[in-house]
Every structure is written in structure tokens, then in C-alpha cells.
Amino acid sequence: MVKDSFAFKVTERQGRARAGVLTTPHGNIETPIFMPVGTQATVKSLTPAQLDEIGVQILLSNTYHLYLRPGAELIERFGGLHHFMRWKKPILTDSGGFQVFSLGDLREIDADGVTFRSHLDGSTHRFTPEKAILIQEQLGADIIMAFDECSHPEDYQYNLEAIERTHRWAERCIKAKHRKDQALFGIVQGGIHPELRERSAAFLTSLDFPGYAIGGLSVGESKSDMLRTIDLVNQILPEDKPRYLMGVGTPYDLVEAVRRGVDMFDCVLPTRLARHHAAMTLSGRMNLSKAVYKNDSSPIDNTCLCYTCLNFSRAYIRHLINAKEILAATLLSIHNVFTLVELSKGLRLHIINQDFDAYAEQILANLNRED
Amino acid sequence: MVKDSFAFKVTERQGRARAGVLTTPHGNIETPIFMPVGTQATVKSLTPAQLDEIGVQILLSNTYHLYLRPGAELIERFGGLHHFMRWKKPILTDSGGFQVFSLGDLREIDADGVTFRSHLDGSTHRFTPEKAILIQEQLGADIIMAFDECSHPEDYQYNLEAIERTHRWAERCIKAKHRKDQALFGIVQGGIHPELRERSAAFLTSLDFPGYAIGGLSVGESKSDMLRTIDLVNQILPEDKPRYLMGVGTPYDLVEAVRRGVDMFDCVLPTRLARHHAAMTLSGRMNLSKAVYKNDSSPIDNTCLCYTCLNFSRAYIRHLINAKEILAATLLSIHNVFTLVELSKGLRLHIINQDFDAYAEQILANLNRED
Numbered sequence: 001m002v003k004d005s006f007a008f009k010v011t012e013r014q015g016r017a018r019a020g021v022l023t024t025p026h027g028n029i030e031t032p033i034f035m036p037v038g039t040q041a042t043v044k045s046l047t048p049a050q051l052d053e054i055g056v057q058i059l060l061s062n063t064y065h066l067y068l069r070p071g072a073e074l075i076e077r078f079g080g081l082h083h084f085m086r087w088k089k090p091i092l093t094d095s096g097g098f099q100v101f102s103l104g105d106l107r108e109i110d111a112d113g114v115t116f117r118s119h120l121d122g123s124t125h126r127f128t129p130e131k132a133i134l135i136q137e138q139l140g141a142d143i144i145m146a147f148d149e150c151s152h153p154e155d156y157q158y159n160l161e162a163i164e165r166t167h168r169w170a171e172r173c174i175k176a177k178h179r180k181d182q183a184l185f186g187i188v189q190g191g192i193h194p195e196l197r198e199r200s201a202a203f204l205t206s207l208d209f210p211g212y213a214i215g216g217l218s219v220g221e222s223k224s225d226m227l228r229t230i231d232l233v234n235q236i237l238p239e240d241k242p243r244y245l246m247g248v249g250t251p252y253d254l255v256e257a258v259r260r261g262v263d264m265f266d267c268v269l270p271t272r273l274a275r276h277h278a279a280m281t282l283s284g285r286m287n288l289s290k291a292v293y294k295n296d297s298s299p300i301d302n303t304c305l306c307y308t309c310l311n312f313s314r315a316y317i318r319h320l321i322n323a324k325e326i327l328a329a330t331l332l333s334i335h336n337v338f339t340l341v342e343l344s345k346g347l348r349l350h351i352i353n354q355d356f357d358a359y360a361e362q363i364l365a366n367l368n369r370e371d
Numbered sequence: 372m373v374k375d376s377f378a379f380k381v382t383e384r385q386g387r388a389r390a391g392v393l394t395t396p397h398g399n400i401e402t403p404i405f406m407p408v409g410t411q412a413t414v415k416s417l418t419p420a421q422l423d424e425i426g427v428q429i430l431l432s433n434t435y436h437l438y439l440r441p442g443a444e445l446i447e448r449f450g451g452l453h454h455f456m457r458w459k460k461p462i463l464t465d466s467g468g469f470q471v472f473s474l475g476d477l478r479e480i481d482a483d484g485v486t487f488r489s490h491l492d493g494s495t496h497r498f499t500p501e502k503a504i505l506i507q508e509q510l511g512a513d514i515i516m517a518f519d520e521c522s523h524p525e526d527y528q529y530n531l532e533a534i535e536r537t538h539r540w541a542e543r544c545i546k547a548k549h550r551k552d553q554a555l556f557g558i559v560q561g562g563i564h565p566e567l568r569e570r571s572a573a574f575l576t577s578l579d580f581p582g583y584a585i586g587g588l589s590v591g592e593s594k595s596d597m598l599r600t601i602d603l604v605n606q607i608l609p610e611d612k613p614r615y616l617m618g619v620g621t622p623y624d625l626v627e628a629v630r631r632g633v634d635m636f637d638c639v640l641p642t643r644l645a646r647h648h649a650a651m652t653l654s655g656r657m658n659l660s661k662a663v664y665k666n667d668s669s670p671i672d673n674t675c676l677c678y679t680c681l682n683f684s685r686a687y688i689r690h691l692i693n694a695k696e697i698l699a700a701t702l703l704s705i706h707n708v709f710t711l712v713e714l715s716k717g718l719r720l721h722i723i724n725q726d727f728d729a730y731a732e733q734i735l736a737n738l739n740r741e742d
Contacts, residue, residue, distance in 0.1 A: 041690065045697040049678065050418075070665070070690040078668060078686065086682045294441070297449060307420065311457045315449065316412070319441040323411040326697055330418060 006142070006183040006210055008242045012352045016234065016261040017360075019351040022242055024090040024142035025181045026082065027057075031242065031263040032347050034254065034340040035060045035092060036270060040069070041085040043337070044271045045329045048087050053307065054338045055345070058090040058142075060266040063135050064099035068118050068125075072138035080140025092143040092266070095132045095173075095187075098150045098215070098246070109149065111165060129172035137179045145213060146173040146186050153191035153221045163189050163200045170207060185211040185244060188233050192225040201236035211242040214262070218248045223369050227256055234261040251282055251343055252367045255360050258347045265344075270336030275329045277321045280336045282343065282363055284371045286314075288332065293318040306338035307331075377513070377554040377581055379613045383723045387605065387632040388731075390722040393613055395461040395513035396552045397453065398428075402613065402634040403718050405625065405711040406431045406463060407641060411440070412456040414708070415642045416700040419458050424678065425709045426716070429461040429513075431637040434506050435470035438496075439489050443509035451511025463514040463637070466503045466544075466558075469521045469586070469617070480520065482536065500543035508550045516584060517544040517557050524562035524592045534560050534571045541578060556582040556615060559604050563596040572607035583608050584615040585633070589624065594740050598627055605632040622653055622714055623738045626731050629718045636715075641707030646700045648692045651707045653714065653734055655742045657685075659703065664689040677709035678702075 007023040022029040036043045036051070039062045043051055051059065061081055066072060078084040081091055100107055100116050107116035113128030132147035147169050151162040166189050177184050186209040190196030204212060214233050217226045230245065237243055242263045248254070249267020257265070270280060277289040281301045288300070299309035300317070308317075308331040320328035343363075350359035378394040393400040407414045407422070410433045414422055422430065432452060437443060449455040452462055471478055471487050478487035484499030503518035518540050522533040537560050548555050557580040561567030575583060585604050588597045601616065608614055613634045619625070620638020628636070641651060648660040652672045657664075659671070670680035671688070679688075679702040691699035714734075721730035 040694040040696055041687070042694075042696050042698045045701070047421075047678070047698065047701065048682070065694075069694055070686070074666065074686070077666070078684065084684075084687055084690075086687075295445065295448070307418070311419070313449065313455075315441070315445070316455055316457075319411070320413060323413075323436075323440060325411055325413050326416040326700060327413045327418065329697060330416070330701070 005181055008211065008240065010240065014351050014354050014356040015259070017258050017347070017351050017356050018261060018263060019348045020242065020263055022263075024183070026088065026090045026142050029057045029090055030345075030348060032254070032258045032344045033057055033264055034249065034344045035264065035266040036337045037062070037266055037268045038085065038087075039268070040065050041075070041081060043333070044275065045326070045333045046271075046337070048085065050307075050334060051087070051337070052089075054334060055341045056089070056337065058092060059087060060092045060094065061085075061139070061141065062099060063093050063096035063132065063139065066139060067096060067135050068120055072135045076138040076140070080138075082140065090143065091141040093136050093139050093141040093145065094246075095136065095145040095147040096127050097132070097145075097148045100127055101150050109165075111168070129169040130176040133173050133176040133184075137177070137182065141182065143183050143185060143211065146170045146184060146209075148187040148189055148215055150189065150216045150219070151191060153216060153219060153225070155191070156193055156196070159189070159191040159193055159196050163196055167200070167203050170204060174207060183210040185209055185213050187213040187215040187246070188237070189216045191216060192221050192229060194229075194232055197229055197233050198236060201233045205236060205238055209241065211244065212237050213244040213246050215246045217245065218253065226253075227260065230257055230260045230262060249340060250371055251280065251340070252364065252369055252371050254340065254343055255347065255363050259356070259360055270340055271333045274332035274336050277328065277332070279332055280339045280371075282339070283366045284368060288314060288317045288328075289321045290318070300335055301339075304335065304339065304342075306335050308335040376552055379582065379611065381611065385722045385725050385727040386630070388629050388718070388722050388727050389632060389634060390719045391613065391634055393634075395554070397459065397461040397513050400428045400461055401719060403625070403629045403715045404428055404635055405620065405715045406635065406637040407708045408433070408637055408639045409456065409458075410436050410639070412437060412446070412452060414704070415646065416697070416704045417642075417708070419456065421678075421705060422458070422708070423460075425705060426712045427460070427708065429463060430458060431463045431465065432456075432510070432512065433470060434464050434467035434503065434510065437510060438467060438506050439491055443506045447509040447511070451509075453511065461514070462512040464507050464510050464512040464516065465617075466507065466516040466518040467498055468503070468516075468519045471498055472521050480536075482539075500540040501547040504544050504547040504555075508548070508553065511553070513553060514582065515553050515555050517541045517555060517580075519558040519560055519586055521560065521587045521590070522562060524587060524590060524596070526562070527564055527567070530560070530562040530564055530567050534567055538571070538574050541575060545578060554581040556580055556584050558584040558586040558617070559608070560587045562587060563592050563600060565600075565603055568600055568604050569607060572604045576607060576609055580612065582613040582615065584617050586617045588616065589619045597624075598631065601628055601631045601633060620711060621742055622651065622711065623735065623740055623742050625711065625714055626718065626734050630727070630731055641711055642704045645703035645707050648699065648703070650703055651710045651742075653710070654737045655739060659685060659688045659699075660692045661689070671706055672710075675706065675710065675713075677706050679706040
């Protein structure tokens, strides 16, 4: 049974948009899907019960952070991340690559891996493809990611070298993987360079991963570069495997990427914005700390069915923000995560109903590119 | 119906301990009861849904804080505190007296009231008995409190003058009150001086309030002074009215006070301790940030049935504390409030079962006086 615990089936299509079902050892995920991020084994300010009520189907957690604190061995002794953080549905862990490469001066790359210093205490550590897989096996997520290099998108020559490293590392990750109850996804890199993206997508496809991620986007490149790259990569990636666009999480980008055949997304944005007093809606962002909401008895979004919008006024949330109350972050996080989860559901429904394009246009008409 | 919306009935007694039912416009409260504190119209880090799940029957909110921010008029326009914060069960508001008197140099007392400066912006305000009632009528809690002076417990002469003021103010509060759907409780003061406490309890009893509070305790006096004062006051207060010991919230004090005939309690302690990483249990306090819990797979308290203890290990909570995650405060607040709510329920049950004394002894045997 273990070998069949992971599967993906595209059940409906409209244009290049797909609705599918991803089967994992911890249950099925209906795609397209947005995954909230629980960096340190918690989606900031939310309990697992609240995530469940929001309708979250899968969440992401970060290998780099958990490796440093509390440590992957500890989590393994607790039966893995699902048990440690009490999340019974699927989990995806990243490889640690993105975080390590984000350390800038604190890391040094060689052909074999990366040596880096902890942002917590300055201690020296080393990740290799084998180490990244070992840690992810200790963490025990349903979906794990190949160790890749997420490089600055512009420099052609650097990106050429980086994808070569990423490809060698992808092969080593496949070899290093032991657990049969985890699916390892490969990550396409190559910056904003079509030739490199094509080459990366083609090479990784040849390795026959059970799923693919598009990495290195939404890191500062233009929106048109991002969308063009997604277009290109998805024309090469196999149709029968899930496609995960890493680190993307605005409503605008979700719609545009689903339209281009992406199935999965993750982003810290909904919970980060919540801690900075902002609500995401399909009519754009609202900063609830503004004086204009002082006497506003409406919910954040009167079309929204989340716990926050069904119960609380903008005025109450503004009061909580003003009074520096933790509940402000919780209520806004509930709303923001719900908004992206519901948007994913809506996109899926309209793919199934074969009226995705009209629905997508209607949503995009109300949003700015940055929303 | 409005006139009968408030009632109290003692249904069982054992010794001086009482089990009762308090009827309010927002539902019944089974006593003895612990009320968590929602100072700024939120019990810190918890949603109303979580409070409901914990079994909270009534909560307290602070007139001084809400008057300053967001303002009582605003809350009134929102239909009162129940609607503003979306808590459908009973609420009690204090009179603002305790907070104002705690301002020290920022306030000046005269026979008519208190002039004070806001801790938020230094602006000048004035509370009189009439103003404290007006604000509490705007807030719209089920139980409101007379405006009193909570003075330092030691100085006899000062306390003599203070209770005289408090008594005049109590009369003025009764006169100022208009709403028929709120019950106004009088507050017995008098520091640690038996003659003053007797005098205060007797005078306030003569005013025939629907309920009485014992104020000015748990403010630095010795435990024996506190318990002796409760003993004394409860011998004078009428048997058929609820008795509320203000600001008290350790398991030890709850047991000792219920044994002496107290019905209601409030305290910030469970949520404050939670934000400082401490769990309350009937075997004493635990600081979950300690290294000893690093690998501890037990719940905080393996006899506890709260959401936190049913799901999470000490190691996970310690990790959240270490990682400065908001969820630590939420999970500890759930546990701590649950502990006091459940203790109240247990005390009630054993009064009804007529084995309260044995139960109380058993609990006290496991606690220090400071727990």
C-alpha cells in the first residue's frame, strides 16, 4: 500500500487550467490548492483546529528553521511533524535551500553543497542534497523537496552554473531518498532566462519526479517575466504530474498561475500581512488600522464566510490593532488564509464547471497586479 | 420580564460553601464561577469561540480601558459590548475605580469623584459615581459595579475615610442607574481592618444591592489577613445574594474562598501567566520555557481535558515559546483559563455532592499558598 500512497490525477481541464486530486498518506488534496506556511511548525497565530475550520488541506513547513530549532531528530522522536504539531492532514516541507541561499554573506556554496551559519546563534552547519533529504525524512512530511539553488534571477552565467548544480543535486536527492511514504518533487530553476528554464524543466522531467515545483520566481522579477516563465515551464513539465509554484500567494498571481496550469501554491503573505494589520480581499488589500474604519460596522468583506467576517466588524478589528491585542493577528490570519483557500476552491469549481475564463477575468478585473 | 431578568438562587450548601445559579439577560451562570478578564474587549490571545469551547460562562471587561479606547459611546453605537466583541454570554464590567486608583500620581481624589490622566496619552478625565454608571450603561454588561475607592489595605485612618466616600458613592450609583437589564453590585472595602470591613459590609447590605463584591484584597496583604477578611465579610453579607471576590484567581485562593462562601472570581492571572510561559495546574505552576521540557512528550497536565492538553506536548509548547510564536500564548491561555473554569465546576459539583471539604483538602494538599 505504501508505494501507492501518493498519486495525482487531473480530473478536469479548461484551457491549460487543471482541477485535480493529489493523494497522500495523510489524505487527498483537491487542486488547485493554496498551502499556508507554518515555518516553525505553527502557522503563526493559528491553532490546527482553526486551520481545519478554515478548510486548509495541506500546509508547508520549513526544513531550515526546524533543523535549527527544535531539531529534526527531536521531531523524529515525536513521530514526525504531523504528531509534533498535531496536524493530521498533509504537510509539505521545503528543502532548506531557499532559506540557506537567502542568508547572503552567511553562506558559501560549493559543488557538493552549502556551508552556512545559523541566523539564531551563528553556529556553522552544512546542507548537502543527502542532508536535506535526511532531515526531511526525519520531519516526515508527505511531500518533500529536492535541494536546489535559488539564485538571483538576472545573471545568465550564474544561473547557468546554478541550474547545473541544482540538476546534479536533484539526482543525488533521488538516490538519497529512502522513505517510500514521501513524494519527492524536483524544482525547476533558471531565473528569467527562457533557455535555462527550458533546459531545467526538460532535465528534471527526464528524472521522472512524482511532482514538480517552479522555484526562483516572485523574488523581484517583473510580473511579465514571472508569467512568461510559468507559461514556458508548464509547456515542458508533464501533464500528469502536480505543479507547484513556490512562494506565490497573492490572489492576482494565483489566478494568473492557475490559468497557466499551476496546481499548488504556498506563501507567508496571508499571515505576514495579518500581523501588519492588512486584510486580503478579492477587491484588494485593506489596512485595518486606518482611522476610516473606526466606526465601521461592516465585516472586512461582506461576501466572506470566514469566522472573522461572520462575527467581527472592521471597527472591532481596528480597536484590537490599536490596543496591540494578539487577537487582531489571529482574526486577520483567519480571514487572509480563508480568502486564498476559498479562492483556490472557486478556481477549481469553475474549472470543473468549464467557466474558468469568465470567472478569472471577473476576479482580475477587481484586482491590481500587486494585490 | 426585564425586571426579572436578574436573579440568584443558592441551590446547595456544604458548610459555608454554596452552589448557586445566577440568572442574567444573557443566560444563567452556575456558581462558583471563575471569570476570565477581557480588559480591552478581548481575553488576550483567545477568540470568543475558544472561550466558549473552554466552558467560560461569563467574562469581565474593564470600564477604564474601554472608556479610553475605543470609547464607551462607540461601543454603545455597536449595540454594547456583547455585540462589539461578539460574546453572547454574560459580561461583568468593573467600575473603573480600581484602575483609576492604581494610577498613583496621575489621579486626585475628592469627595465627589476622581480626576485622572490617561495612561495612554496623558489627557485629563474625571470619573464620578454617576459617570462610572453612565459608562457602564453604555457598555451594557449584565453585571455592573459601584464606583468605589480601593485604598491601600494598611492605613486605618485613610481606610475609614475611604469607606465613607465609597458608601456615599454607592448611594449615588444606585440613584444614577437607569437601565433595568443590568444588576449593580456594591463593593465592600475597608482594607485589613475588621471594624471597617464590618461597617462597610453592614452599610452596603442596608442598600440592598442584588449582589456584593469584596474589593481591596489580593493587593499585597498577607494570606491570613485576606482569608480572615473574607470570613468576616461573608458573615455579614446576605445569604441570598451572590458574592464576588475581586481580582482573585489562583487555584489555592479559589478553594479557600469558596470554602468561605464566595461565588464569583475574576483575575488576569491565567492569561498573564500564559504570556509569561507559565501553566497553572492543580499541582502547582510550571514554566514551560525550561530546558527540562525539551524532550517531554507529556501534555502540560495529563489529567486535563483542555484542547491544549488533549493535543500538544510540553516539548511542542516549549518549542513555540523558544521560537517566540504567538501560539504559545494561545495554547497556555486555553489551558490556564480551562484549569480555573474546571476547578470552579469541580468545587460546585462537590458542594452538590456534599463532599466539598474532602475535595478541597485534597486540592489544597497539592498546592502551595502562592499557586
